[in-house]
Amino acid sequence: MTASLTRPSFDYDYSESPMVQEAAVRSQVSFAHVKLFRAGPLLLDCGLAVNDIQVNYHTYGRPAEEAVLVLHALTGDSAVHAWWPDFLGVGRPLDPSREFIICGNVLGGCNGSSGPEDLPPGATLSLRDMARAGRALLEHLGVRRVKIVGCSMGGMLAYAWLLENPDMVDRAVIVAAPARHSPWAVGLNTAARNAIALAPGGEGLKVARQIAILSYRSPESLAQKQPHRASGEQPVVGYLQHHGEKLAARFSEESYLAITQAMDAFQPSARELASIRVPVLGIGISSDLLYTAREVRDSVTTLPFGEYWELHSPHGHDAFLMDPGHLPGVVQEFWEASN
Structure with a gap:
């Protein structure tokens, strides 16, 4: 696979958050886009092949062969500093002074990555397609191994990553997401x-x-x-x-x-989930109406090395953004258990 890299002419204002400003000063922060699958196509699950896929992405910290991959929610994007400031920064679970952190806008998104209008007529996307495109981004960046944290739709995408790219993943945190839609x-x-x-x-x-x-x-x-x-x-x-x-x-x-x-169609079997052999922490939210705490718990505890923790908050599914409480510390402890 070959890739060509170009940088857009705009950037984000990191002065909005003192914590992110500190992280930006102490580490390298980059926003770029890349064209992937130029030499060979990505074969989609629908049977069609696509070339020249563009992916927009942010990185935080110094490039390394081991990284932390952040997977965003349905209408999210790669700017982790804008939507998850409680997690990004020195001394936090996503610490650019210690680790190389990557977040790419998903294939099919509309924040600079190739969207549905860029695909061949009749093409449909799957979460597994998105995971394969994400792997190509990591290979382009020289990353061999990752820890994953995915939120909401990104949590379901984390399950797709664990199934599609098991050789690259050391462990995963899945926040407010089941393995399949109810x-x-x-x-x-x-x-x-x-x-x-x-x-x-x-x-x-x-x-x-x-x-x-x-x-x-x-x-x-x-x-x-x-x-x-x-x-x-x-x-x-x-x-x-x-x-x-x-x-x-x-x-x-x-x-x-x-x-x-793509989310609705993602329905991994019990046998597929049983094949996941890395530690996975599932985070449920006590008041979540979209993905109930029971759903999240039942999904992760079927995994051979899955464990569960529950965030108690009155604010529903979005509590991981609005009211994270002890969540950053729990994730940090899970990361450190791998060291």
Whole structure:
């Protein structure tokens, strides 16, 4: 495989967070994109082959053959400093002064990586395709071994990584994600995709985001953050409208459709999961309505070397972002157990 590297003309403002600014000063921080599969194609699970796949990625720290791979959520991107500041920085689980940290925008995404519109007509994507494209990025960067941490959709993608690239993974942390979607999760994604189909051009995507936001929170969380008013428009109405408009301004309908379909279709067998032979820590969230704590626990404890820890928070699925509590310390302890 050969690759060509170009750097975009913009960068992020690391001054927004003092912690990230400290990490940037003390380590190398890079944002770039790369064209992969130029000499030979990536064969997708749908049977079609693709060349010249672009992947946008961030790295934090000095290049090394061993790294930490971060896998982002459904509408996330490679800028870990922007969406997970509680984890990134000196003395934290993602410490650029100690380790080489990589996060790539997934194949099929819309943050600079090749999206659905860049694929051959009729092509569909799988999480396994994304894992194989991710391996090509690591090979381009000279990485041989990784520890993985994946959140939400990234947690499901971590399972795909463990199945597709077992020779590269030392251990994995899977945050708020099961090994496969339940009928509840498939139903929510189906409703979101139907909204997009009925109102293309951005309006359907706004509704899809509102459906998703409700599944990312809990009733208690919304009661705390968007309390009921005796009269007038309820705060939750404006809250949902804001999040719908915000996503429609930055995300692609095609990517939302392609990635949620890939998640729904990822259904590894019990035999496949039993083949995973590395330590895996699954993190459930007590109030998660999208991926219940029981689902997360049942998935990880079926693995030969799986263990489970539960984050207690009222804030639902997004608690790993909103209310991480002891989570960074638990992940740090799990990382250090491998040393």
